[in-house]
Amino acid sequence: MLAKTNCNTASLAPFTQPLEEKQILHLYRRAGFGVPFGTLQSHIGKSATQLATEVIEEAINMPLTEEPEWSTWDNTFYPEDGDESRDIKRTQISQWKEAYVTDLRINNLRDRMSFFWHNHFVTELREYDCPSYLYEYITLLQTHSLGNFRTFVYDIGINNAMLKYLNGDKSGKGNPNENYARELYELFTMGEGIGYTEEDIKETARALTGYVKRDEGCGPILFNPNAFDTKSKTIFGQTGAWGYDDVINILFAERPNEIATFVCGKLYEFFVNPLQVPEITQDLAATFIANDFELAPVLAQLFASQHFFDEEAKGVIIKSHFDVFYNFTNETGFQTTNDMVLDGVNICRMIGQEVFNPVDVAGWQRDRDWIGPSTLIGRWKMLEFYLNETYALNEDQFSNLAIDLAGGPGNIDPEDITRKIVDWFLPLGFHSPEDYEIATDIFKSDVPENYFEDGSWNLLSSYASKQVLDLLQHLIKQPEFQLK
Structure with a gap:
């Protein structure tokens, strides 16, 4: 499906032609x-x-996703009854999920980047299960999505969700936890085995001790100076009684x-x-x-x-499950409901991309890992469901899409209309004339041939919306559709 070499030899010089x-x-x-x-x-x-x-x-x-009323809740806000408390947390997480994924779809680069960072500075909600931590974490990703990376790295390391997820809240002097120190270098800033040694990780872990003061559950995690290792450490050749601020300063000074x-x-x-x-x-x-x-x-x-x-x-990246769903909903421009969007997000979860829960600390691996027998069928079914629901909601929007893409209702050439629809949704179109012919036959299949021949058919015809639905049902199953 994809080449195993990057044949792009163009430079970073500005692209000067007017955009088409x-x-x-x-x-x-x-x-x-x-x-x-x-x-x-x-x-x-x-x-x-x-x-x-x-x-x-x-x-x-762009403004941040609206702050929920429970954004600062700790344990004192929840009932003592464990079952009731879990139900309230589940409702709060569901509310925040709906708010974030709704913004994700329409916020273009800001939340494309917040979602990118969600898969870079990974936390897994299932490991900390605190709505307030989740809110703080996602808001931090949005705040720094296009900001200063040094500041971002500083803030993410003392974020409640990250401290809990990578056991920073259990790292005290005499028993430093190395998890965050390792991921800081290996996954977050330099890459596995690049620029650091195992000794650097051990010494850095000592410098990160002390963030252990908190109530059980969803209370804020605070610094306790009595739990901090005050002894001298050597990190990247620099020696001193380093603490958290020093680690970030040394990292960016010594390994830019x-x-x-x-x-x-x-x-x-x-x-x-x-x-x-x-x-x-x-x-x-x-x-x-x-x-x-x-x-x-x-x-x-x-x-x-x-x-x-x-x-x-173009056409060299395999879409994630969210790409498949959100790109299609945006590029069709069809009327949708919140329930339809959440249904798509839940299908993404079932086939391997659950918002707030990447698969592990290294995140979703992307590209070819998105495609397998079960995930591919799941992607088809997700969009089939979306198409059927939107068609039932308002079938005229299907013919209207074709009218827009075809240049108006005056276009009565089914081959040209099919090609324009195909080329809108497939980044490189089809690779062979035969594939376009198959798509055209599908587009024409429910209409008597003589209607095309005598010019009595057009995109305002009662057949048109169903024709577009049939063509889209065909396109979503094509290999080329999986690319962006």
Whole structure:
């Protein structure tokens, strides 16, 4: 399905041609979860730099998901009865899930990035089960999604959810826990085996001791100076009685190149291609360092570049389950209900992508790991359900989509209409004329052939909505549909 080499030889120089429909759709599939046809039209003709700037500024200025009334609840707010307490927590988590996934679908780059960081600075809700911790964690991801990475790393390490998840709340002098120290270097900043030693991990764990003061359950985790190891430690060759602040300062002072290369490599794999081009990663890393680890300049350079818009960058990433669902809902632009969105999110959970619960501390592995016999069928069924529900809700929106994509109701060429619908949903279209012919036959199948021949058929016909439904049911099962 996908090439095992990255053939993109374009540079990070600005892409200077006025943006066309497919290029804008490409940007929104990577920097968000797709875009409705009408919204896309308003961007045609803009420069890549202009649109990238708009997308990034929108993300930076976007308000956070609304704070729930229980955002600061600790154990004192919950009933003593364990069953009742669990029921209340379950309801609160469900409320926050609905609020976040609703924003995730429509917030483009801001929550595309918060979801990226959710799979980078991983926590698993099932391991701490505190609504207030979850709220703080997701809000932190949104707040820093395009901000300063050094500040982000500092704040995430003393976040309640992270302290609980990686046992920082049990790490005191004489018995330091190495979990967070290891993941800080291996998964969060430099990569496995790069830039650190086992001794650095041990010494760092000692410097991170002391965050052990809390009530049982959902109380805030606080620093207890009596539990902190005050003795001298040596980290990356620097010796002193280091504490938490010192660890972050030393890390970014002594390992800037390793951090920048690792983070920019992950951003490249997520937004451009699972296979890095080392020269591009290094150029992005140089931008990252030159801007004191601010994320926005890196993304601005990438999203406005010839490399990002090169034809070799399109259709080379396998969609996640959330991509499959959200891209399709956004790109059809169909009327939906909250229940329909939550049903899709729950199917994503059943086939392996549960929001707030990545599979382990390393997160979802993405790309080829999304595709298997059971997950592929689950993806089909998820979209079949969505199409049937939206068709029952308002079948006219199907013919209206075709009218938009076909350039108006005056287009009565079923082959051209089919091609335009196919090319809207498939990043590279079909690979063979035969596949387009099959799709056209499906689009025409419920209409007598003479209606096409004598010109009596058009997209305002009573047949049209069902024709579009049949074609979309066919497209969602194609290999090319799994790509973005």
